[in-house]
Amino acid sequence: xxxxxxxxxxxxxxxxxxxxxxxxxxxxxxxxxxxxxxxxxxxxxxxxxxxxxxxxxxxxxxxxxxxxxxxxxxxxxxxxxxxxxxxxxxxxxxxxxxxxxxxxxxxxxxxxxxxxxxxxxxxxxxxxxxxxxxxxxxxxxxxxxxxxxxxxxxxxxxxxxxxxxxxxxxxxxxxxxxxxxxxxxxxxxxxxxxxxxxxxxxxxxxxxxxxxxxxxxxxxxxxxxxxxxxxxxxxxxxxxxxxxxxxxxxxxxxxxxxxxxxxxxxxxxxxxxxxxxxxxxxxxxxxx
Numbered sequence: 001x002x003x004x005x006x007x008x009x010x011x012x013x014x015x016x017x018x019x020x021x022x023x024x025x026x027x028x029x030x031x032x033x034x035x036x037x038x039x040x041x042x043x044x045x046x047x048x049x050x051x052x053x054x055x056x057x058x059x060x061x062x063x064x065x066x067x068x069x070x071x072x073x074x075x076x077x078x079x080x081x082x083x084x085x086x087x088x089x090x091x092x093x094x095x096x097x098x099x100x101x102x103x104x105x106x107x108x109x110x111x112x113x114x115x116x117x118x119x120x121x122x123x124x125x126x127x128x129x130x131x132x133x134x135x136x137x138x139x140x141x142x143x144x145x146x147x148x149x150x151x152x153x154x155x156x157x158x159x160x161x162x163x164x165x166x167x168x169x170x171x172x173x174x175x176x177x178x179x180x181x182x183x184x185x186x187x188x189x190x191x192x193x194x195x196x197x198x199x200x201x202x203x204x205x206x207x208x209x210x211x212x213x214x215x216x217x218x219x220x221x222x223x224x225x226x227x228x229x230x231x232x233x234x235x236x237x238x239x240x241x242x243x244x245x246x247x248x249x250x251x252x253x254x255x256x257x258x259x260x261x262x263x264x265x266x267x268x269x270x271x272x273x274x275x276x277x278x279x280x281x282x283x284x285x286x287x288x
Contacts, residue, residue, distance in 0.1 A: 001045070001046045002043055002044065002045050002046070002055065003019050003020075003025075003043070003044055003046055003052075004019070004020065004041065004042070004043050004044075004058075005017040005018050005019040005020065005025070005041075005042060005044060006018050006039065006040070006041055006042070006206070007036050007037065007038055007039065007040040007041075007042060007077075007206070008024065008038060008205065008206040009038065009203060009204070009205045009206065010036065010037055010038055010203055010204055011203055012034075013028060013029065013034045014026060014027070014028055015027045015028070015029070015036055015042075015054065017042060017044055017052065017054070018206075023049075025044065025046060025049075025050060025051060025052040026050060026051055026052070027042075027044050027051070027052040027053060027054050028053060028054070029053070029054045030053050030054060030055055035057075035074065036054060036057065037063075037074045037075065037076055037077050037204065038076050038077070038204040038205065038206045038216045038218075039076045039077040039078040039079055039161055039163075039206060039216060040057060040058070040060065040077045040078065041057070041058030041078065042054050042055075042056065042057055042058060043055045043056040043058070060077045060078055061077075061078045061080075062077065062078055062079055062080070062107045062108070062109055063076075063077050063107065064076050064077075064079055064082070064103055064104070064107060064109070064163060065103075065228070066103070066221075066223070066224045066225045066226065067225050067226065067227045067228040068225040068227055069227055072228065075163070075165070075204065075218060076163045076204060076216045076218065078161055079107075079109055079161050079162065079163045079216065080109060080110060080160045080161050080162070081109060081110040081111070081112060081156075081157075081160040081161070081162040081163070082100060082101075082103075082104040082109050082110070082111055082112070082162070082163050082165060083112045083113075083114055083153075083156075083157075083162050083163065083164050083165070083215075084097055084100045084101070084111065084112070084113045084114070084165055084166055085114045085116060085164055085165070085166040085170040085171060085172045085175065086113065086114070086115055086116065086127065086131070086166060086167075086170055087115070087116040087117040087127070087169070087170045087171055088115070088116075088117045088118065088120040088123035088124050088126075088127045089117055089120055089123055090167075090169050092127070092130070092166070092167055092170065093167060094130050094275070094279075095279060095282075096166075096167060096221060096222075096223075096224055097113070097131075097134070098276070098279040099224035099226060099279075099283070100165055100166075100224060101134070101139070101237070102226060102229070102234060102237040102238070102283065103224065103226060103237075105236070105237035105238075105239065106229055106233055106234075106236070106237045110160070111139050111140070112139075112140050112142060112156055112162075113131060113134060113139060113140065113141045113142070114141075114142045114144065114153060114175070115127055115128065115131060115141060115142065115143045115144070116144060116145065116146050116170055116171040116174075116175070117145055117146075117171060118143045118144060118145050119145040119147075119148065128143075133273040133275060133276055136273070137239055137240055137276075138239075140156070142156065146171045146174040146175045146178055147171075147174060147178075149178075150174075150175050150178035150179055151178075153175065153179065154179065154209070154213075157179075157209065157213040157215060158212045158213050159212055159213070160213060160214075161206075161214045161215075161216070162213070162214070162215050162216070163215075163216045163218060164176070164215060164216065164217050164218060165218050165221065166220065166221065167220050167221055167222065168219075168220030168222075169220070170220075172217055172218075172220075173185035173186060173217060176207060176215065176217050179207075179209045179215065180207045180208070180209045180215070183207055185205075185217060203219065204216055204217065204218045204219065205217050226283060226286075226287070227286070227287050229283075229287065230287070231254070231284045231287065231288065234280065234283050234284055234287070235255070235280070235284075238276065238280050240271075240272055240273075240276065241255075241263055241272070241280065244262040244263050244266055245262075245263075246262075247262030247263075247265075248260065248261045248262045248263065249261070254284065255280075255281075256281070263277075
Protein backbone atom coordinates (compact mmCIF):
# COMPACT_ATOMS: atom_id res chain seq x y z
CA UNK A 1 0.00 0.00 0.00
CA UNK A 2 1.48 3.36 -1.04
CA UNK A 3 0.82 6.78 0.47
CA UNK A 4 2.10 10.33 0.16
CA UNK A 5 3.39 12.42 3.02
CA UNK A 6 5.88 14.94 4.37
CA UNK A 7 9.11 14.25 6.24
CA UNK A 8 8.63 15.85 9.66
CA UNK A 9 11.73 14.51 11.42
CA UNK A 10 15.04 13.01 10.34
CA UNK A 11 17.19 10.75 12.53
CA UNK A 12 20.13 9.59 10.47
CA UNK A 13 18.72 6.96 8.10
CA UNK A 14 15.27 6.96 9.71
CA UNK A 15 12.55 9.46 8.90
CA UNK A 16 9.23 10.29 10.49
CA UNK A 17 6.71 10.85 7.68
CA UNK A 18 3.37 12.58 8.28
CA UNK A 19 0.58 11.35 6.03
CA UNK A 20 -2.38 13.37 4.77
CA UNK A 21 -4.64 11.98 7.50
CA UNK A 22 -2.27 13.19 10.22
CA UNK A 23 -0.85 9.76 11.05
CA UNK A 24 2.93 9.42 11.21
CA UNK A 25 5.01 6.47 10.04
CA UNK A 26 8.67 5.73 10.77
CA UNK A 27 10.38 5.08 7.45
CA UNK A 28 13.71 4.04 6.03
CA UNK A 29 14.91 4.87 2.50
CA UNK A 30 14.93 2.33 -0.27
CA UNK A 31 18.54 1.53 -1.15
CA UNK A 32 21.71 2.99 0.31
CA UNK A 33 21.11 6.67 -0.41
CA UNK A 34 19.72 8.73 2.44
CA UNK A 35 19.20 12.25 1.14
CA UNK A 36 15.85 13.23 2.60
CA UNK A 37 15.28 16.19 4.92
CA UNK A 38 12.52 17.83 6.88
CA UNK A 39 9.97 19.37 4.54
CA UNK A 40 10.48 16.84 1.76
CA UNK A 41 7.39 15.42 0.10
CA UNK A 42 7.72 11.67 -0.36
CA UNK A 43 5.85 8.59 -1.48
CA UNK A 44 6.11 5.62 0.87
CA UNK A 45 5.19 1.96 0.86
CA UNK A 46 3.59 1.10 4.18
CA UNK A 47 4.79 -2.08 5.83
CA UNK A 48 2.26 -1.79 8.64
CA UNK A 49 0.55 0.99 10.63
CA UNK A 50 3.86 2.10 12.17
CA UNK A 51 6.55 1.50 9.55
CA UNK A 52 7.24 2.15 5.90
CA UNK A 53 9.84 2.49 3.15
CA UNK A 54 10.40 5.72 1.23
CA UNK A 55 9.91 4.96 -2.45
CA UNK A 56 10.24 8.35 -4.15
CA UNK A 57 10.96 12.01 -3.57
CA UNK A 58 8.56 14.70 -4.75
CA UNK A 59 10.38 17.45 -6.70
CA UNK A 60 11.61 20.14 -4.31
CA UNK A 61 10.63 23.80 -4.60
CA UNK A 62 13.66 24.84 -2.56
CA UNK A 63 16.56 23.21 -0.72
CA UNK A 64 18.61 24.83 2.00
CA UNK A 65 21.99 23.33 2.71
CA UNK A 66 25.46 24.29 3.79
CA UNK A 67 28.65 23.09 2.20
CA UNK A 68 32.37 22.96 2.80
CA UNK A 69 34.97 21.54 0.39
CA UNK A 70 33.98 17.93 -0.23
CA UNK A 71 31.05 17.92 2.19
CA UNK A 72 27.41 18.99 2.14
CA UNK A 73 24.86 19.10 4.95
CA UNK A 74 21.21 19.25 3.91
CA UNK A 75 19.05 21.35 6.25
CA UNK A 76 15.47 21.59 4.99
CA UNK A 77 13.39 21.39 1.81
CA UNK A 78 10.44 23.32 0.40
CA UNK A 79 10.95 26.14 2.89
CA UNK A 80 9.29 29.42 1.87
CA UNK A 81 10.65 31.52 4.75
CA UNK A 82 13.80 31.44 6.83
CA UNK A 83 13.47 32.81 10.37
CA UNK A 84 16.91 33.73 11.67
CA UNK A 85 16.73 33.76 15.46
CA UNK A 86 19.27 35.93 17.30
CA UNK A 87 19.25 37.27 20.84
CA UNK A 88 20.59 40.00 23.05
CA UNK A 89 22.36 37.23 25.02
CA UNK A 90 24.56 35.35 24.25
CA UNK A 91 26.24 37.54 21.59
CA UNK A 92 25.29 36.44 18.09
CA UNK A 93 27.44 36.14 15.00
CA UNK A 94 26.77 38.84 12.43
CA UNK A 95 28.69 36.73 9.91
CA UNK A 96 26.36 33.79 10.46
CA UNK A 97 23.31 36.03 9.97
CA UNK A 98 24.78 37.26 6.68
CA UNK A 99 25.48 33.73 5.48
CA UNK A 100 21.96 32.56 6.33
CA UNK A 101 20.55 35.47 4.34
CA UNK A 102 22.76 34.64 1.34
CA UNK A 103 21.59 31.02 1.46
CA UNK A 104 17.96 32.15 1.56
CA UNK A 105 18.35 34.73 -1.22
CA UNK A 106 20.07 32.17 -3.45
CA UNK A 107 16.92 30.02 -3.22
CA UNK A 108 14.40 32.87 -3.45
CA UNK A 109 13.26 32.32 0.14
CA UNK A 110 11.79 35.12 2.27
CA UNK A 111 13.85 36.30 5.27
CA UNK A 112 12.66 37.27 8.75
CA UNK A 113 15.06 38.09 11.58
CA UNK A 114 13.79 37.61 15.13
CA UNK A 115 15.64 39.44 17.90
CA UNK A 116 14.83 37.50 21.07
CA UNK A 117 15.32 38.32 24.77
CA UNK A 118 14.48 41.97 24.31
CA UNK A 119 13.68 42.19 28.02
CA UNK A 120 17.46 42.42 28.61
CA UNK A 121 17.35 46.16 28.06
CA UNK A 122 21.00 46.83 28.87
CA UNK A 123 22.02 44.64 25.89
CA UNK A 124 19.25 45.56 23.50
CA UNK A 125 20.87 48.63 21.94
CA UNK A 126 24.05 46.77 20.94
CA UNK A 127 22.13 43.89 19.41
CA UNK A 128 19.78 46.25 17.53
CA UNK A 129 22.76 48.19 16.16
CA UNK A 130 24.19 45.01 14.64
CA UNK A 131 20.88 44.38 12.88
CA UNK A 132 20.39 47.96 11.67
CA UNK A 133 22.09 47.42 8.27
CA UNK A 134 19.67 44.60 7.49
CA UNK A 135 16.68 46.73 8.43
CA UNK A 136 17.92 49.51 6.18
CA UNK A 137 17.97 47.01 3.31
CA UNK A 138 14.34 46.15 3.98
CA UNK A 139 14.75 42.90 5.88
CA UNK A 140 12.10 42.49 8.55
CA UNK A 141 13.37 42.47 12.15
CA UNK A 142 10.88 41.36 14.80
CA UNK A 143 11.69 42.13 18.42
CA UNK A 144 10.21 39.96 21.17
CA UNK A 145 10.85 38.00 24.34
CA UNK A 146 9.88 34.39 23.71
CA UNK A 147 9.58 33.45 27.39
CA UNK A 148 6.99 36.19 27.91
CA UNK A 149 5.09 36.41 24.63
CA UNK A 150 5.93 34.80 21.29
CA UNK A 151 2.58 35.68 19.70
CA UNK A 152 3.98 38.57 17.59
CA UNK A 153 5.67 35.92 15.46
CA UNK A 154 2.42 34.07 14.71
CA UNK A 155 1.16 36.35 11.94
CA UNK A 156 4.53 36.15 10.16
CA UNK A 157 4.29 32.35 9.96
CA UNK A 158 0.90 32.17 8.27
CA UNK A 159 0.91 30.41 4.87
CA UNK A 160 4.62 29.62 5.15
CA UNK A 161 6.80 26.61 5.78
CA UNK A 162 9.34 28.42 7.94
CA UNK A 163 12.77 27.27 9.06
CA UNK A 164 14.01 28.48 12.45
CA UNK A 165 17.78 28.76 12.21
CA UNK A 166 20.54 30.27 14.30
CA UNK A 167 23.16 29.62 16.93
CA UNK A 168 22.49 27.57 20.04
CA UNK A 169 21.10 29.53 22.95
CA UNK A 170 19.14 32.05 20.88
CA UNK A 171 15.76 30.67 21.95
CA UNK A 172 14.53 28.67 18.96
CA UNK A 173 13.18 25.83 21.08
CA UNK A 174 11.60 28.30 23.50
CA UNK A 175 9.78 29.84 20.53
CA UNK A 176 8.60 26.41 19.41
CA UNK A 177 7.26 25.59 22.88
CA UNK A 178 5.43 28.92 23.02
CA UNK A 179 3.87 28.56 19.58
CA UNK A 180 3.13 24.83 19.58
CA UNK A 181 1.35 23.57 22.70
CA UNK A 182 2.62 20.13 23.62
CA UNK A 183 5.81 20.38 21.55
CA UNK A 184 8.04 19.88 24.60
CA UNK A 185 11.16 20.93 22.69
CA UNK A 186 14.07 20.67 25.16
CA UNK A 187 15.68 23.90 26.36
CA UNK A 188 18.77 24.52 28.46
CA UNK A 189 20.37 27.44 30.20
CA UNK A 190 23.32 29.37 28.79
CA UNK A 191 26.91 28.47 29.54
CA UNK A 192 27.71 31.74 31.30
CA UNK A 193 31.44 31.03 31.50
CA UNK A 194 31.66 30.77 27.69
CA UNK A 195 28.74 33.08 26.84
CA UNK A 196 27.42 30.47 24.45
CA UNK A 197 24.31 28.39 24.15
CA UNK A 198 24.17 24.67 24.77
CA UNK A 199 22.93 22.41 22.00
CA UNK A 200 19.44 21.11 22.79
CA UNK A 201 17.93 20.34 19.37
CA UNK A 202 19.80 17.36 17.93
CA UNK A 203 17.80 16.85 14.74
CA UNK A 204 15.46 18.90 12.57
CA UNK A 205 11.74 18.54 13.26
CA UNK A 206 8.64 20.00 11.63
CA UNK A 207 5.79 21.36 13.78
CA UNK A 208 2.37 22.71 12.84
CA UNK A 209 1.29 25.51 15.19
CA UNK A 210 -2.00 25.81 13.26
CA UNK A 211 -3.49 24.64 9.99
CA UNK A 212 -2.08 27.64 8.12
CA UNK A 213 1.57 27.36 9.18
CA UNK A 214 4.42 24.90 9.60
CA UNK A 215 7.79 25.44 11.31
CA UNK A 216 11.00 23.43 11.12
CA UNK A 217 13.21 23.70 14.19
CA UNK A 218 16.86 23.01 13.35
CA UNK A 219 19.94 22.25 15.47
CA UNK A 220 22.07 25.23 16.44
CA UNK A 221 24.69 26.36 13.96
CA UNK A 222 28.26 27.47 14.51
CA UNK A 223 29.18 27.75 10.81
CA UNK A 224 27.45 27.97 7.44
CA UNK A 225 29.65 27.08 4.49
CA UNK A 226 28.48 28.26 1.07
CA UNK A 227 30.95 26.52 -1.22
CA UNK A 228 28.14 25.37 -3.51
CA UNK A 229 27.59 28.97 -4.65
CA UNK A 230 29.67 30.74 -7.30
CA UNK A 231 30.98 34.27 -6.79
CA UNK A 232 28.32 35.60 -9.18
CA UNK A 233 25.59 33.77 -7.23
CA UNK A 234 26.92 35.24 -4.00
CA UNK A 235 26.87 38.73 -5.54
CA UNK A 236 23.26 38.23 -6.65
CA UNK A 237 22.37 37.17 -3.10
CA UNK A 238 23.45 40.55 -1.70
CA UNK A 239 20.37 42.56 -2.61
CA UNK A 240 22.16 45.92 -2.44
CA UNK A 241 24.65 44.73 -5.07
CA UNK A 242 22.14 43.39 -7.60
CA UNK A 243 21.30 46.72 -9.29
CA UNK A 244 25.01 47.49 -9.66
CA UNK A 245 26.27 44.25 -11.15
CA UNK A 246 25.92 45.38 -14.76
CA UNK A 247 27.56 48.75 -14.21
CA UNK A 248 31.21 47.65 -14.08
CA UNK A 249 33.62 48.16 -16.97
CA UNK A 250 34.61 44.49 -16.97
CA UNK A 251 32.03 41.77 -17.34
CA UNK A 252 33.90 39.43 -14.96
CA UNK A 253 34.60 42.17 -12.42
CA UNK A 254 35.37 40.81 -8.94
CA UNK A 255 34.48 44.18 -7.35
CA UNK A 256 37.88 44.33 -5.73
CA UNK A 257 40.54 46.59 -7.35
CA UNK A 258 39.29 46.69 -10.94
CA UNK A 259 38.93 50.17 -12.50
CA UNK A 260 35.47 51.61 -13.13
CA UNK A 261 33.78 49.13 -10.78
CA UNK A 262 30.20 50.16 -10.12
CA UNK A 263 30.13 48.36 -6.78
CA UNK A 264 33.31 50.03 -5.53
CA UNK A 265 31.99 53.40 -6.65
CA UNK A 266 28.78 52.87 -4.66
CA UNK A 267 30.84 51.78 -1.66
CA UNK A 268 32.91 54.98 -1.83
CA UNK A 269 29.71 57.05 -1.98
CA UNK A 270 28.50 55.41 1.23
CA UNK A 271 25.65 53.56 -0.50
CA UNK A 272 26.83 50.13 0.66
CA UNK A 273 27.39 49.25 4.31
CA UNK A 274 31.13 48.51 4.74
CA UNK A 275 30.42 45.54 7.00
CA UNK A 276 28.12 44.00 4.41
CA UNK A 277 30.70 44.54 1.68
CA UNK A 278 33.39 42.94 3.84
CA UNK A 279 31.12 39.92 4.30
CA UNK A 280 30.65 39.72 0.53
CA UNK A 281 34.40 39.85 -0.15
CA UNK A 282 35.11 37.26 2.56
CA UNK A 283 32.60 34.83 1.05
CA UNK A 284 34.05 35.26 -2.43
CA UNK A 285 37.59 34.75 -1.14
CA UNK A 286 36.52 31.62 0.69
CA UNK A 287 35.21 29.83 -2.39
CA UNK A 288 38.04 30.85 -4.73
